[in-house]
Each structure stands twice: as C-alpha cells, then as structure tokens.
Amino acid sequence: xxxxxxxxxxxxxxxxxxxxxxxxxxxxxxxxxxxxxxxxxxxxxxxxxxxxxxxxxxxxxxxxxxxxxxxxxxxxxxxxxxxxxxxxxxxxxxxxxxxxxxxxxxxxxxxxxxxxxxxxxxxxxxxxxxxxxxxxxxxxxxxxxxxxxxxxxxxxxxxxxxxxxxxxxxxxxxxxxxxxxxxxxxxxxxxxxxxxxxxxxxxxxxxxxxxxxxxxxxxxxxxxxxxxxxxxxxxxxxxxxxxxxxxxxxxxxxxxxxxxxxxxxxxxxxxxxxxxxxxxxxxxxxxxxxxxxxxxxxxxxxxxxxx
Amino acid sequence: xxxxxxxxxxxxxxxxxxxxxxxxxxxxxxxxxxxxxxxxxxxxxxxxxxxxxxxxxxxxxxxxxxxxxxxxxxxxxxxxxxxxxxxxxxxxxxxxxxxxxxxxxxxxxxxxxxxxxxxxxxxxxxxxxxxxxxxxxxxxxxxxxxxxxxxxxxxxxxxxxxxxxxxxxxxxxxxxxxxxxxxxxxxxxxxxxxxxxxxxxxxxxxxxxxxxxxxxxxxxxxxxxxxxxxxxxxxxxxxxxxxxxxxxxxxxxxxxxxxxxxxxxxxxxxxxxxxxxxxxxxxxxxxxxxxxxxxx
Numbered sequence: 001x002x003x004x005x006x007x008x009x010x011x012x013x014x015x016x017x018x019x020x021x022x023x024x025x026x027x028x029x030x031x032x033x034x035x036x037x038x039x040x041x042x043x044x045x046x047x048x049x050x051x052x053x054x055x056x057x058x059x060x061x062x063x064x065x066x067x068x069x070x071x072x073x074x075x076x077x078x079x080x081x082x083x084x085x086x087x088x089x090x091x092x093x094x095x096x097x098x099x100x101x102x103x104x105x106x107x108x109x110x111x112x113x114x115x116x117x118x119x120x121x122x123x124x125x126x127x128x129x130x131x132x133x134x135x136x137x138x139x140x141x142x143x144x145x146x147x148x149x150x151x152x153x154x155x156x157x158x159x160x161x162x163x164x165x166x167x168x169x170x171x172x173x174x175x176x177x178x179x180x181x182x183x184x185x186x187x188x189x190x191x192x193x194x195x196x197x198x199x200x201x202x203x204x205x206x207x208x209x210x211x212x213x214x215x216x217x218x219x220x221x222x223x224x225x226x227x228x229x230x231x232x233x234x235x236x237x238x239x240x241x242x243x244x245x246x247x248x249x250x251x252x253x254x255x256x257x258x259x260x261x262x263x264x265x266x267x268x269x270x271x272x273x274x275x276x277x278x279x280x281x282x283x284x285x286x287x288x289x290x291x292x293x294x295x296x297x298x299x300x301x302x303x304x305x306x307x
Numbered sequence: 308x309x310x311x312x313x314x315x316x317x318x319x320x321x322x323x324x325x326x327x328x329x330x331x332x333x334x335x336x337x338x339x340x341x342x343x344x345x346x347x348x349x350x351x352x353x354x355x356x357x358x359x360x361x362x363x364x365x366x367x368x369x370x371x372x373x374x375x376x377x378x379x380x381x382x383x384x385x386x387x388x389x390x391x392x393x394x395x396x397x398x399x400x401x402x403x404x405x406x407x408x409x410x411x412x413x414x415x416x417x418x419x420x421x422x423x424x425x426x427x428x429x430x431x432x433x434x435x436x437x438x439x440x441x442x443x444x445x446x447x448x449x450x451x452x453x454x455x456x457x458x459x460x461x462x463x464x465x466x467x468x469x470x471x472x473x474x475x476x477x478x479x480x481x482x483x484x485x486x487x488x489x490x491x492x493x494x495x496x497x498x499x500x501x502x503x504x505x506x507x508x509x510x511x512x513x514x515x516x517x518x519x520x521x522x523x524x525x526x527x528x529x530x531x532x533x534x535x536x537x538x539x540x541x542x543x544x545x546x547x548x549x550x551x552x553x554x555x556x557x558x559x560x561x562x563x564x565x566x567x568x569x570x571x572x573x574x575x576x577x578x579x580x581x582x583x584x585x586x587x588x589x590x591x592x593x594x595x596x597x598x599x600x601x602x603x
Contacts, residue, residue: 018443022455029459138591142583144535146542147558147576150565154573158566245448249539253562264543267458275458283447 004298012291019287023280024069027272028062038082038270055080056273078280079273081266088277092259096281098168099258102250103243105174106182110243111236113186118193123220125198133190140187146249149180153253166255173256181250185239192235196228203227230301237293241286334596341592347585355402362398366391367550375568385570387560393570396552397578403553404582407468408534414472415533416526419479424510426480427487438484444477450536457545464553467546471536475529482525486518493517520597527590531583538579554579 027034035052056079057065072078078088117137121130156176157165167173200206201224209219247260255261259278266274335341354361370390378385384393426437444452449471456470490496491514499509538555540546547553549560554575561571 014439015442015446018439019446022443022447026455026459031460138587139580139584142531142535142587143580144538144542144555144558144576144583146539146555147572147579150558150562150572151576154565154569241448245450248450248454249543252543263454264545267454268462268544272458275455279447279451279455279458282451286448286451287446 001298005295008291008294008298012287015287016284019280019283020070020073021066023276023283024066026276026279027056027058030272034058034272038272040270073280078277081274082271083269083274088273091262091274092277092281095257095262096259098256099244099247099251099260102174102177102181102247102256102258103240105178106185106243106246107236107240108182109178110182110185110189110239113182114189115193115232117186117190119197119220119225121190121194122197122201130194134194137187137190140183141191143184144249145180145184145246146253148183149176149250149253152176152180168254168256168258173254177250177254177256180253181243181246184246185243188239189232189235193228193232196231197224200224200228230297233297233300234293237289237296240293241289244285244289245282331596335592338592338596340588341596344585344588344590344592347581348589351401351405351582351585354398355405358399358402362392362395364392364395366396366399366552375564377568378570384574385568387557387568387571388564391550393557393574396557397554397574399552400554400557400575400578401582403464403547403551404534404538404579407464407471407537407553408530408586410468411472411475411533411537412526412530414469415475415529416479416522418473419476420483420515420522422476422480423483424487424514427484428491428506428510428514434484437480441477441480445481447474449474449478449532450539453536453540454545457540462545462548464541464547464551467537467540471533471540474536475533478529479522479525482521483518486521487514490514490518524590524594524597527586527593531586531590534579534583534586 030037035049035056035058039049039052053059057068060068076089078092080086081088081091084091117133121133124130153165153176156163163176164173165176206219206224209223210216214223245260247258248264249260250256251258251261252264259282263275263278263282265271266278368391370386373382373386373390374388376382376386376390382392382394384397387393387396422437422441426434426441447455452474453467453470456473457466460466460469496509496513499513504513537546538553538558541553541555542559544559547556549556557575558572561568561573561575564571
C-alpha cells in the first residue's frame with residue numbers, strides 16, 4: 001500500500017510542475033503587451049508602465065521569471081493584486097474555505113440524493129419509478145446550475161421569503177447554493193449508481209446470498225451496495241472537483257465570497273496576478289482531490305494496487 | 308497499386324457502411340430516447356435556420372415604451388428592460404448557442420482526433436510526449452482551462468468558442484489514442500503498412516473510418532456539456548457581449564429584474580435545458596445503438 005501511495009505521489013510531481021508552467025505561461029500567451037492590457041482601463045504614463053514591468057520582473061529571461069514564480073509560490077507569495085494592491089495569497093485564502101464549504105455541502109447533498117435515487121431505480125428496474133427518476137436525472141444533467149440558482153431565488157427568496165438570496169456565512173445562506181450546485185452531480189451519481197447496482201444484482205454472489213435465504217435488505221445493503229459503490233467512488237472524486245469549479249457560476253449568482261467569484265472578477269478586471277494565483281490554487285486543489293480519490297479507491301478495492 | 312491493395316485489405320468502406328447503416332437504422336428507430344432527442348435537435352436546428360420567419364421581430368431593437376411587459380399575445384415571452392421581445396431573442400439565441408456548440412465541439416474533436424491518431428499510431432517517444440502534455444491539460448478541470456484561455460484571449464463570443472473547444476481537446480485525444488491502440492493491431496492496418504501505404508493515408512483513410520463511432524458518441528454527449536459551459540461563461544460576462552441574444556447572457560441580463568419580470572431569465576434557461584436535454588438523449592441513444600457495451 002505504501003508503495004502504491006508513494007508511486008502515486010511521485011506521479012503527481014510532473015503534473016504539478018506542468019500546472020505551474022501552464023499558469024505562469026498565461027502571461028506570455030496574451031496577445032500584445034500584458035502590462036498594457038492589465039492597465040488598459042487606467043490613464044497611464046510610459047513611466048508607470050515601465051515601473052509595472054519592473055514590479056512584475058517582466059524584463060528578466062523566461063526561466064528566471066518562472067524560477068522566481070515557483071520559489072515565491074513555495075514561500076506563499078503569489079504576487080500582489082493590481083486592483084486592491086493586496087497579497088494574492090491573502091485574497092485567495094480569505095475566501096477559499098467558503099468555496100470548499102460550498103463544494104462539500106453540494107457533494108453531501110448530491111451523494112445522498114444520487115445514491116438513494118440510483119439504488120431505488122435499480123431495485124425497481126423498468127418501473128415508473130425507474131423511468132421517472134432517470135428522466136429527472138437526465139433533465140438534471142441538462143439544467144444550467146446558474147439558472148436553477150435564479151429559479152430557486154425566485155421561489156424561495158422572492159416569493160416565499162424563506163431563504164436569503166445573497167451573501168455567505170451561515171447555514172441558511174448555504175442551502176440554495178448547495179442545492180443549485182449539487183443537483184447536476186446528484187443526477188450523474190444516480191445514473192452511475194443505478195447501472196453499477198444493476199450489474200452487481202445480476203452477479204452470482206448476490207444470487208447465492210438470496211439463495212441462502214438472507215433478507216432482501218441485507219442482500220442489498222451488505223452484499224450488493226458495498227460492491228456497487230466501488231466505481232461510484234471515482235465519480236464522487238471527479239464530481240467534487242467539478243463542483244469546486246462549478247462555484248465559479250454559483251458564487252456569482254448568490255454574491256457569495258469565494259474563489260470562483262474571485263477568479264471571474266479578476267479576469268473581468270484584468271488583474272493578472274490574481275487570475276494566475278486563483279487558477280493555480282483551483283488546479284492544485286483538483287490535483288489533490290484526484291490523488292486522494294485514487295488512494296481511497298486503492299484502499300477500497302485491493303485489485304487496483306496490484307495493477 | 309498500393310492504394311488498391313490497401314483498399315481491399317481494409318474493410319470495403321462503401322458496402323460496409325451501407326450494410327452497417329441498414330443494420331443500425333431499425334435499432335435507431337426503435338430507441339425511443341434517441342428518436343425524442345433527434346426530434347428535439349432537428350426542431351431546434353430548423354428554428355435556428357428559419358429564425359427570421361419564426362420570430363420576425365428584431366431581437367436587438369430597443370423600445371423603451373414597451374419595457375418589462377409580461378407575456379401576452381403580442382410578446383409571447385414578454386419583453387426585457389429595454390423593450391426587446393424575449394421570444395425573438397430566445398429564437399435567435401438558438402442559432403448562436405447551436406453554432407457555439409457545434410464549432411467548439413468541432414475544434415475539440417478535430418484537434419483531439421489528430422493528436423490522438425498521431426500519439427496512438429506512432430507510440431513510444433511521440434506518444435509519451437503528447438500524453439504528458441494531455442495530462443497537464445487534464446490537470447485543469449474543463450471550465451478552469453476555458454477560463455484561463457478566455458482570460459488570455461479576452462472575453463468575446465469567438466474566443467469563447469476557441470476556449471471551450473481547446474478545453475475539450477484532451478478528452479478526445481485520450482479517447483482516440485486508446486481506440487487507435489486497439490485498431491492499429493488489426494490485420495488490415497498491418498496489410499496496408501506492409502504494402503507501403505504512406506502513414507498519413509493509413510491514419511486518415513484506413514484507421515479513422517473504423518474508430519469514428521466512439522468519436523461521434525463522445526462528440527454528441529460532449530455537445531451538451533459544451534453548450535452549458537459556453538452559456539455559463541457568457542452568464543458571468545466572459546463570453547458573448549451585449550446586445551447579442553445569447554442565452555447565458557440573457558439570463559444574466561434578467562437577474563436584476565427577477566422579482567418583477569421573471570420571464571427575462573426564465574425562458575432562455577428553459578431553452579438551454581431543452582437543447583442540452585435533446586442533445587444528451589441523442590448522445591445516449593447513439594451510444595446504446597452504436598456501442599452497447601458503453602451503456603450506463
């Protein structure tokens with residue numbers, strides 16, 4: 001197991017290296033002068049542009065700049081935001097916990113709903129419950145989360161005045177964003193759980209369990225579900241990563257402070273150090289989540305370790 | 308000469324396609340989901356083509372005297388804060404959203420297929436290099452990659468298509484590569500190689516037609532995600548710019564009027580949902596019919 005984890009950790013190193021190169025190169029890929037683009041909305045003199053170039057060390061060779069970017073990043077310094085003149089890391093870590101909180105809440109909701117629907121649909125295959133829930137799931141996948149968010153605001157905030165429409169912090173502020181973000185993931189989890197359950201219910205060990213005279217509930221929960229969940233774990237991980245980035249839209253709708261909203265505002269404000277910093281943290285979070293999922297997968301399914 | 312022999316060595320393309328199509332057509336007709344999806348997509352495509360007939364009112368014409376009118380016979384979906392007809396904007400938006408979806412998926416599949424073909428066929432160092440780059444790209448979730456590209460290129464409808472398209476490339480490249488790895492071991496490819504058919508010809512004439520089914524399935528299923536991503540980026544202001552009647556943009560424009568004019572944001576959202584629903588049904592159906600092993 002330790003060998004598997006170390007091999008997996010080692011495989012992450014080049015990916016992280018690639019991510020830092022990609023994020024750093026963004027500045028070089030901008031058509032034209034990046035400093036002029038960043039300052040396009042301000043009245044600037046050539047001296048100010050020169051000062052900005054010096055501040056961003058843009059006159060140094062590429063690899064010197066990249067080395068400095070990584071070195072500073074390792075020391076928690078991702079530069080200074082152009083708009084607010086504050087350290088990028090400070091801006092990011094002020095709001096990052098709120099994004100994680102939202103993504104976790106959405107994942108919990110999506111898992112509970114998706115698993116329940118998927119299991120019920122599989123147990124009643126081809127019934128109206130099955131067909132109906134899978135149609136709802138396909139609709140759920142097709143629905144834009146930001147639009148669902150607005151419809152929830154319309155119903156629960158503006159019409160019934162039950163939940164706050166904007167802001168962050170406490171539980172009432174979390175309910176609607178988590179539902180809007182999590183329903184699409186619930187639909188995907190439901191579909192996968194259903195197909196995975198159907199496969200398992202047809203296996204011989206389930207037939208054996210039934211033949212032994214075990215209760216239906218014991219067969220489903222103890223024997224079938226345990227095995228059906230293995231492929232679903234990967235989807236949980238992938239969905240968590242998708243939910244993290246889905247916050248880009250949901251935080252914007254609800255005016256919630258978070259990394260998603262921060263990155264959108266940074267792009268709209270052409271605040272490049274902040275864009276680079278937030279994209280880097282998003283990507284690193286994604287890498288870490290995938291790593292954790294792979295390790296959990298290997299713990300749950302020993303066959304993975306031997307491959 | 309080499310060409311003729313290779314063509315014989317490969318499954319006879321024309322006849323093969325006909326028999327395969329004859330075999331698939333009844334299965335496609337029997338698949339309810341596929342037919343519903345196909346009807347929705349064809350219906351939307353017709354609306355997009357004949358938008359000026361379906362909705363003759365100018366979708367960007369401002370008329371402040373008609374602002375914020377609720378749905379009524381003169382304006383089926385009401386009017387927005389500038390007095391523009393929402394029905395007309397939704398109908399004209401169909402052509403924009405479908406175009407964005409088709410072009411972005413075309414970019415993703417074309418580039419992804421080329422990269423995957425080369426990586427899968429050549430193997431070794433070429434494959435290793437290409438796949439490392441693909442791994443780096445996959446380290447970014449699709450929407451984040453698209454955000455990064457938009458931030459570099461600047462927000463516009465054209466850049467949105469490029470960004471969402473490029474973000475899809477690694478997915479198709481991986482799919483095509485893995486399919487090529489299996490297909491290139493087949494006897495007809497070896498036969499073509501032995502008689503000296505040039506590699507680009509082997510890739511395009513012999514390998515590609517035999518791996519096209521998974522690409523079609525993935526492209527159709529990917530279209531739904533692409534339309535959602537593009538609408539989302541326009542929604543947060545990083546895609547189409549006013550006054551373009553793009554669905555994601557229209558939803559954001561109606562946000563401030565949600566209490567008094569719910570119709571401005573609601574109808575474009577319903578339009579996105581129906582479109583993606585239709586495309587997803589079509590994709591699921593094609594997968595069931597063309598490659599039943601992948602069914603979930």
